Amino acid sequence: MPLSITYVARSGTLTGAYTLLGYIGTTTWSWVGNLCEIIFFGTNPSATERLALEGYLAHKWDIVDRLRADHPYIARPPTC
Numbered sequence: 001m002p003l004s005i006t007y008v009a010r011s012g013t014l015t016g017a018y019t020l021l022g023y024i025g026t027t028t029w030s031w032v033g034n035l036c037e038i039i040f041f042g043t044n045p046s047a048t049e050r051l052a053l054e055g056y057l058a059h060k061w062d063i064v065d066r067l068r069a070d071h072p073y074i075a076r077p078p079t080c
Contacts, residue, residue: 037057037061051072052078
């Protein structure tokens with residue numbers, strides 16, 4: 001399975017029983033694949049923080065070719 005950077009953002013109030021990689025309710029499905037890294041935030045990162053995180057992970061996992069052509073961190077990873 002090819003590597004990719006995926007994020008899940010939540011807004012509003014969740015009702016019912018939910019899991020991150022599958023849904024528990026009237027329909028059940030499960031994750032198929034491998035996880036290399038999971039990062040949790042207490043708040044939603046800003047657009048700038050999200051771009052920096054994408055750039056960092058793309059360079060860390062050597063999947064820079066998966067970033068869009070105009071991504072600000074395609075040439076080099078962000079600095080701290």
